[in-house]
Amino acid sequence: MNVSQTQTMETEEDHTCLHIKLYHPQQSCRGLYGLLPLGTRSRHSADDPLRLGRDAQTCTLALNDNRVSRKQLALHAYRSPKNPDMLFTIQNLSQRGQLSVNSSALGYLEKADLPDKALIRFGEYEMLIIREPGEAKGHFEVELEILAVPPSRETCMGVPSMTPVMDTGSCAMSSFPGELRAHGPLETDETLWCNS
Known part of the structure; x- marks a missing residue:
């Protein structure tokens, strides 16, 4: 060849x-x-x-x-x-x-x-x-x-009930009750669901 x-x-x-x-x-x-x-x-x-x-x-x-x-x-x-x-x-x-x-x-x-x-x-x-x-x-x-727009914001938008948090780029759940939202963004391993 x-x-x-x-x-x-x-x-x-x-x-x-x-x-x-x-x-x-x-x-x-x-x-x-x-x-x-x-x-x-x-x-x-x-x-x-x-x-x-x-x-x-x-x-x-x-x-x-x-x-x-x-x-x-x-x-x-x-x-x-x-x-x-x-x-x-x-x-x-x-x-x-x-x-x-x-x-x-x-x-x-x-x-x-x-x-x-x-x-x-x-x-x-x-x-x-x-x-x-x-x-x-x-x-x-x-x-x-x-x-x-930031790609971190785009990746959050595709997930239901998720809204972007601009200062950290992490996603915070917007469908939590008010008393849980007051604690700030939740980590995936936190167990606040069991305590409520």
């Missing part, structure tokens, strides 16, 4: 795509996303980490925000013997702040497996990452989009 046939086969394969949806509360009045390739799919080599941060020289995706670390986070592609899909881990590269993945905090250099749909938070940023599986082995694609 010659080189042009190999390249044609690679381009005909479906690529795994990471749909990354970003939100920041002051995104409309600041040029935070001016360095990002918004609205287009960009192709990345699976053996290179995808870095996001302030430094456009060392990061694949750069944010124009001095409050973001030079290197904020990295996404690493990998494969496992039991799963044919390209999977990803996320790593916190910031020494200044924590990164959370679906409410689980990661400290400096800590890694976690990235689920198919993940809510990532750092500073005032929220990122919703959705993995669309594909067949290509050596590359994956990234599609960036800006959200008008």
